[in-house]
Amino acid sequence: MIYPIVVYGDPVLKKEAEDIEEGSMDVKQLVADMFETMENASGIGLAAPQIGKSVRLFVVDGTVLEDEEGMEGFRKAFVNPEILWEDGEEWAFTEGCLSIPGIREEIMRPSRLRINYLDENFVEHEEEFDGMKARIIQHEYDHIEGVLFTDYLTPFKKRILKGKLANISKGKCDADYKIKLPKK
Template identity: 70%
Template sequence: MIYPIVVYGDPVLKKKARDIEKDELDVKQLSEDMFETMEGASGIGLAAPQIGKSLRMFVVDGRPIEDEDMEDFKKVFINPQILEETGDEWAFEEGCLSIPNIREDVFRNECLTIRYFDENWVEHKETYDGMKARIIQHEYDHIEGILFTDHLSPLKKRMLKGKLQNITKGKMKVDYRVVLPAKK
């Protein structure tokens, strides 16, 4: 099932998500739906809050990035916990399905160690670097209620204010279904 993607301005995107209990829901089905939703929107990562679910879960698929290192990088992360971030910070232009048509440089550490459960409830502790680490950090931010725009300077945020307001009003062009923030 393809979910509509929640866009900038919706409170679910700024809320810290809660852990998932083991038998609370069908995480295999939810992960399949999330992969299908992400692929339909040409994304490489999708967190549960982006489909309106305040749950600590995200999926990643780096295969669309044409790089040998990404060939096997399709994973489900449930109740993840970043244990350590190391290395120099490096800039890369990030975008987000929930903040369409805006891309900005974000600085992130080059390495991370993360503990998580996969869709079979098998626990993993792994270390990632480079683009894999960046994708995980971006999606992990979503379950912490942080958007990539939160990493920008105050000046950059002011410069984007109008574009972000347009997103909340639905004034954007995307080729996937979206859910706009509820009007107050």
């Protein structure tokens, strides 16, 4: 099932998400739906709050980044993740977000992380990631913490984007996927 993507301005995007209790929902189906929704929107990551569900779950698929070395097989679901540490030199990259269509900005992030998470079968994993894998995870992890990439921008940059962000929250944006406007 393809969900509409919740856009900027909806309170669910700024709320810290709740842990998922095993057996409380069909996590495997939700993960499958999230992958389908993300692929339909040509994304490389999608967090549950972006489809209106305030739970600690996100999916990533870096396999579509053919130019990035080491991305083969990087397609995962992260349930109740916890970043244990972030390290390494911060590096800049221009990020975008399915919930903020049409806006891309350079964001600085640490180059490495270690994360503990459950997969869609509730099997626990602890892994380290670096480079683009770490960046994708950090971006999606921020979503379940109620943080958007625009929160990292300077006050000056936020003022410049204020009008565009307001338009997105009113549905005045170009997205080639179904969006869901903020609840009033």
